Amino acid sequence: MGVIGKLRVQKAEPTVELPLDRILMDDCIAAMASLPDRSIDMIFADPPYNLQLGGDLHRPDGSQVDAVDDDWDKFDSYAAYDAFTKAWLKEARRILKDNGTIWVIGSYHNIFRVGAAVQDEGYWILNDIVWRKANPMPNFKGTRFTNAHETLIWASKSEGSRYTFNYRAMKTLNDELQMRSDWSFPICSGQERIKRGGTKAHPTQKPEALLYRILLACTKPGDVVLDPFFGTGTTGAVAKRLGRRWIGIEREATYIEVASERIEAALPLDESAVTTMMSPKAAPKVPFGTIVETGMLVPGTMLSDAKRRWHAIVRADGSLQTEGEEGSIHKVGARLQGAPSCNGWTFWHYEEAGKLTPIDALRQRYILATEP
Amino acid sequence: MGVIGKLRVQKAEPTVELPLDRILMDDCIAAMASLPDRSIDMIFADPPYNLQLGGDLHRPDGSQVDAVDDDWDKFDSYAAYDAFTKAWLKEARRILKDNGTIWVIGSYHNIFRVGAAVQDEGYWILNDIVWRKANPMPNFKGTRFTNAHETLIWASKSEGSRYTFNYRAMKTLNDELQMRSDWSFPICSGQERIKRGGTKAHPTQKPEALLYRILLACTKPGDVVLDPFFGTGTTGAVAKRLGRRWIGIEREATYIEVASERIEAALPLDESAVTTMMSPKAAPKVPFGTIVETGMLVPGTMLSDAKRRWHAIVRADGSLQTEGEEGSIHKVGARLQGAPSCNGWTFWHYEEAGKLTPIDALRQRYILATEP
DNA sequence: CGTACCATTGAATCGCGCT
DNA sequence: AAGCGCGATTCAATGGTAC
Numbered sequence: 001m002g003v004i005g006k007l008r009v010q011k012a013e014p015t016v017e018l019p020l021d022r023i024l025m026d027d028c029i030a031a032m033a034s035l036p037d038r039s040i041d042m043i044f045a046d047p048p049y050n051l052q053l054g055g056d057l058h059r060p061d062g063s064q065v066d067a068v069d070d071d072w073d074k075f076d077s078y079a080a081y082d083a084f085t086k087a088w089l090k091e092a093r094r095i096l097k098d099n100g101t102i103w104v105i106g107s108y109h110n111i112f113r114v115g116a117a118v119q120d121e122g123y124w125i126l127n128d129i130v131w132r133k134a135n136p137m138p139n140f141k142g143t144r145f146t147n148a149h150e151t152l153i154w155a156s157k158s159e160g161s162r163y164t165f166n167y168r169a170m171k172t173l174n175d176e177l178q179m180r181s182d183w184s185f186p187i188c189s190g191q192e193r194i195k196r197g198g199t200k201a202h203p204t205q206k207p208e209a210l211l212y213r214i215l216l217a218c219t220k221p222g223d224v225v226l227d228p229f230f231g232t233g234t235t236g237a238v239a240k241r242l243g244r245r246w247i248g249i250e251r252e253a254t255y256i257e258v259a260s261e262r263i264e265a266a267l268p269l270d271e272s273a274v275t276t277m278m279s280p281k282a283a284p285k286v287p288f289g290t291i292v293e294t295g296m297l298v299p300g301t302m303l304s305d306a307k308r309r310w311h312a313i314v315r316a317d318g319s320l321q322t323e324g325e326e327g328s329i330h331k332v333g334a335r336l337q338g339a340p341s342c343n344g345w346t347f348w349h350y351e352e353a354g355k356l357t358p359i360d361a362l363r364q365r366y367i368l369a370t371e372p
Numbered sequence: 373m374g375v376i377g378k379l380r381v382q383k384a385e386p387t388v389e390l391p392l393d394r395i396l397m398d399d400c401i402a403a404m405a406s407l408p409d410r411s412i413d414m415i416f417a418d419p420p421y422n423l424q425l426g427g428d429l430h431r432p433d434g435s436q437v438d439a440v441d442d443d444w445d446k447f448d449s450y451a452a453y454d455a456f457t458k459a460w461l462k463e464a465r466r467i468l469k470d471n472g473t474i475w476v477i478g479s480y481h482n483i484f485r486v487g488a489a490v491q492d493e494g495y496w497i498l499n500d501i502v503w504r505k506a507n508p509m510p511n512f513k514g515t516r517f518t519n520a521h522e523t524l525i526w527a528s529k530s531e532g533s534r535y536t537f538n539y540r541a542m543k544t545l546n547d548e549l550q551m552r553s554d555w556s557f558p559i560c561s562g563q564e565r566i567k568r569g570g571t572k573a574h575p576t577q578k579p580e581a582l583l584y585r586i587l588l589a590c591t592k593p594g595d596v597v598l599d600p601f602f603g604t605g606t607t608g609a610v611a612k613r614l615g616r617r618w619i620g621i622e623r624e625a626t627y628i629e630v631a632s633e634r635i636e637a638a639l640p641l642d643e644s645a646v647t648t649m650m651s652p653k654a655a656p657k658v659p660f661g662t663i664v665e666t667g668m669l670v671p672g673t674m675l676s677d678a679k680r681r682w683h684a685i686v687r688a689d690g691s692l693q694t695e696g697e698e699g700s701i702h703k704v705g706a707r708l709q710g711a712p713s714c715n716g717w718t719f720w721h722y723e724e725a726g727k728l729t730p731i732d733a734l735r736q737r738y739i740l741a742t743e744p
Numbered sequence: 745c746g747t748a749c750c751a752t753t754g755a756a757t758c759g760c761g762c763t
Numbered sequence: 764a765a766g767c768g769c770g771a772t773t774c775a776a777t778g779g780t781a782c
Contacts, residue, residue, distance in 0.1 A: 115480070115483070116488040124757080125757080126757090127519065130504075130521055138550055143537055146550045162760080167515070169689040170689075172691045176703075177774075178510055179518065180517060185662075186741065209662075273685065273686065276688060277691050280772095440755050508775085512772055513773095515759075559755095
């Protein structure tokens with residue numbers, strides 16, 4: 001591949017240097033405004049959802065909200081929260097790379113408004129994820145169901161963008177079953193819960209396990225992760241452990257102090273431990289023709305599907321021939337079945353001692369024999 | 373708030389007679405408009421999800437997924453969907469008794485918009501409930517997390533209203549533990565799934581178990597339950613079996629015919645049968661990856677078998693790596709021994725104070741720490 | 745009659761990269 | 764920039780058929 005090809009993919013790289021592995025002490029919107037377009041790989045956001053945001057809140061007409069104002073009813077409050085949400089989501093989308101993704105976490109108090117704003121701002125929702133709390137706080141009054149989960153939204157910048165999803169890593173993490181949209185983790189407590197002066201340093205500290213799964217699923221080593229509501233820096237600590245770069249934004253000096261100490265103490269994992277299961281896409285490609293060229297299959301050999309419904313002859317150039325059809329192992333397989341596509345490696349079989357074996361076994365044997 | 377409100381007297385009882393235990397064939401908004409103010413105890417609504425599906429989707433075996441492509445699920449824009457949502461929610465709120473509640477079900481495609489509209493129309497959200505599907509459709513292309521849940525919103529007509537919540541019944545059903553906000557049920561299939569001409573009568577029939585729990589939790593015997601998107605009448609069938617009155621609204625004659633037959637055949641249940649129906653949860657299953665994510669084992673840790681014949685390194689995604697082998701704890705254990713299978717939990721050990729302990733001990737510790 | 749195996753199916757926003 | 768070639772991709776449950 002030529003140099004041009006490599007450069008072509010992403011739009012303009014940031015010319016401004018990013019404040020990597022640092023905490024910006026500022027309002028989240030102002031701080032994001034200082035970052036260049038299309039510079040961030042992933043954003044994790046845990047926005048506030050109490051409505052006592054004071055100075056942050058503006059009505060849609062731009063007037064400032066006074067929380068003690070008599071006119072302040074819950075509809076004003078919703079409108080102000082929506083305006084705040086749209087403002088930071090808009091800025092976040094500007095600084096996100098075209099193939100970047102965003103995660104937002106919330107509860108039923110705010111997540112519906114946030115989710116609607118995510119869609120309205122042009123993001124494309126990929127999944128909603130449920131964090132099932134293994135040990136939630138009970139409902140003491142017995143008036144409702146125990147609030148035992150929180151909701152996360154995962155969205156790409158636009159419909160059709162090519163986001164990162166480490167499918168194999170997730171499947172491996174879940175005992176070789178696809179990772180589902182419901183995740184069980186304990187709440188953040190015990191040693192992990194940061195305390196200052198005997199009480200918790202932050203009211204909504206998230207468990208590191210949650211961030212661990214998110215970063216492992218949706219970023220590559222070296223990617224830049226931004227957290228605009230940094231708090232005690234769970235995102236930064238996990239990013240450091242997993243070999244990702246991070247940027248935090250936080251207004252409160254006390255949280256910044258706690259987060260800095262915590263991240264300083266976090267230990268990066270060994271590089272080999274971070275290397276996740278190689279995706280099959282990254283495995284070396286072997287054309288079928290190579291299998292023929294190396295004599296593992298002789299031209300003229302008859303192949304068939306697992307049930308011997310269809311047959312085809314291997315030709316010297318690695319194409320297949322059957323009645324009225326010729327072409328690649330994939331194309332002929334698809335045409336015969338009348339299917340839109342077909343993986344010829346698993347569809348076609350060769351016979352050995354009366355037993356049918358997928359030709360994919362030959363590819364595996366070839367890879368094993370040639371790879372160091 | 374005036375005196376009337378403080379006395380908490382119910383406002384005027386309906387003078388118009390309700391069309392109880394009947395299906396109204398009409399547009400949902402028009403039909404609700406014919407019902408009197410404050411006449412309904414509970415509303416269960418399963419509105420169109422506005423899925424916005426693209427082209428065809430094929431399973432790895434080449435078969436095609438039967439998509440929801442019905443006209444009733446098509447909307448021109450988010451704005452059009454929002455307008456529809458607000459309109460029916462507004463009408464629903466008018467006919468709801470002051471102490472009534474509403475349930476709405478949806479997926480990430482629509483639930484955020486619906487939830488925001490619920491709040492905007494003046495309802496007060498009491499819980500969001502997650503229906504975890506025991507057997508969801510997989511993500512065939514490996515592009516996202518398996519979409520394994522749907523979300524329900526439970527809301528009262530206003531903040532501070534005195535809604536029905538049968539706390540004891542729920543606690544009893546949940547082995548004397550408070551009922552949580554995450555519920556596990558299989559999707560509707562098998563005998564329960566209504567078929568016509570060999571194919572499903574309705575693309576999105578909901579399981580009766582879901583409605584059982586909802587009606588049992590939030591209505592009293594004799595209460596009137598309205599379902600404005602009646603479909604094949606799951607709400608009516610369960611209401612009849614639980615001794616509740618019901619009203620269905622449905623536009624399509626074919627669905628009405630199916631629902632009528634179904635409800636006609638439904639038999640009232642006794643209490644013991646109901647309890648049996650609400651079967652308890654499955655045993656917890658802990659993937660090895662969770663042990664890594666929660667920090668009980670750090671990536672990079674060396675594991676070995678009980679006799680220290682083989683060794684492997686834990687990686688960040690919960691896979692093991694050893695010379696020439698990588699994969700799950702089970703797969704690598706099997707390959708090293710040349711065995712067809714291996715229980716990695718008992719095979720692999722970690723070292724603590726010079727002593728080897730099976731990693732299964734970590735799993736047990738995790739379960740003990742997290743299960744109620 | 746029981747077991748084994750196979751086919752079917754479910755609210756799904758379901759590919760990537762080169763030319 | 765749209766088109767095309769290559770090739771990657773599934774879990775649990777139900778019901779029918781073969782043995």
